[in-house]
Amino acid sequence: MSVENKVVVITGASSGIGEATAKLLAKNGAKVVLGARRENRLQEISQDIKDAGGQATYRVTDVTNPDDLKALVTLAKKEYGAIDVIYNNAGIMPTSPISALKTDEWNMMIDVNLKGVLNGVAAVMPDFTTQKHGQIITTSSVAGIKSFIGSGVYGATKFAVRNLMEVIRMESAKEQTNIRTATIYPAAINTELLQHITDENSKEGMDKLYKSVGITPDAIDAIARVVNFAIDQPEDVNVNEFTVYPTKQG
Ligand code: NDP
Numbered sequence: 001m002s003v004e005n006k007v008v009v010i011t012g013a014s015s016g017i018g019e020a021t022a023k024l025l026a027k028n029g030a031k032v033v034l035g036a037r038r039e040n041r042l043q044e045i046s047q048d049i050k051d052a053g054g055q056a057t058y059r060v061t062d063v064t065n066p067d068d069l070k071a072l073v074t075l076a077k078k079e080y081g082a083i084d085v086i087y088n089n090a091g092i093m094p095t096s097p098i099s100a101l102k103t104d105e106w107n108m109m110i111d112v113n114l115k116g117v118l119n120g121v122a123a124v125m126p127d128f129t130t131q132k133h134g135q136i137i138t139t140s141s142v143a144g145i146k147s148f149i150g151s152g153v154y155g156a157t158k159f160a161v162r163n164l165m166e167v168i169r170m171e172s173a174k175e176q177t178n179i180r181t182a183t184i185y186p187a188a189i190n191t192e193l194l195q196h197i198t199d200e201n202s203k204e205g206m207d208k209l210y211k212s213v214g215i216t217p218d219a220i221d222a223i224a225r226v227v228n229f230a231i232d233q234p235e236d237v238n239v240n241e242f243t244v245y246p247t248k249q250g
Contacts, residue, residue: 063116
């Protein structure tokens with residue numbers, strides 16, 4: 001029922017929300033399995049966790065590759081004997097107006113933000129179904145609930161994962177597999193996410209928004225606490241949707 005001793009796979013664990021969540025869950029006794037592409041960051045973060053007395057391991061993972069996700073889950077089971085939770089958090093946000101036709105970036109967002117989540121789901125589903133226990137948590141965005149200019153494709157991927165999580169919840173209830181789902185919709189959080197925007201107007205607009213809402217680096221920890229809260233419920237309780245806004249963001 002608690003976070004303690006749960007085996008939690010986290011994608012996008014090399015920075016931002018994923019890093020903060022890995023550190024908080026490990027502090028609270030979870031065994032965390034980190035995935036992302038930057039090995040040096042994964043190595044540093046898992047060492048930080050171990051130095052603080054926690055348990056962590058990692059594997060270089062590209063979420064667009066289904067085999068990488070399977071290997072990450074296999075690592076969790078080999079290292080810690082089980083898989084209890086997957087947190088599908090990896091994401092990219094190169095926003096731009098549709099008229100700019102940045103179709104390569106559209107495809108990248110679909111591959112990482114949508115197919116990457118599907119690959120995570122597929123990697124855990126066989127174990128979760130057999131063991132009749134498991135939790136799938138996904139980082140969507142407030143852009144997955146309402147529309148924003150410049151976020152046509154980013155928002156489409158984030159709306160899509162909202163639907164996916166809800167259907168997994170409903171099918172699990174129907175099939176009595178006891179799989180819990182949680183979807184998190186952060187608003188502006190100061191991370192590396194904006195660094196990949198190539199459209200100048202979008203970048204300027206986002207920089208302005210992020211500065212105007214006055215968020216502190218500690219706001220990242222709010223998402224980590226939400227993930228912790230979702231895991232920390234009784235096994236038959238699904239707390240499954242969370243929006244997190246800075247108080248200054250409308
Ligand atoms: P960061 O850029 O700090 O983190 C993104 C993470 O995703 C990194 O660890 C990155 O690791 C990983 N990633 C990107 N592409 C891949 C890939 N192909 N395979 C594996 N990992 C990948 O930003 P955030 O922490 O803010 O982002 C986390 C999630 O939160 C994303 O899904 C984002 O859409 C969502 N979000 C963020 C908001 C914000 O304001 N910050 C608001 C709403 C939602 P690496 O490069 O090492 O692979």
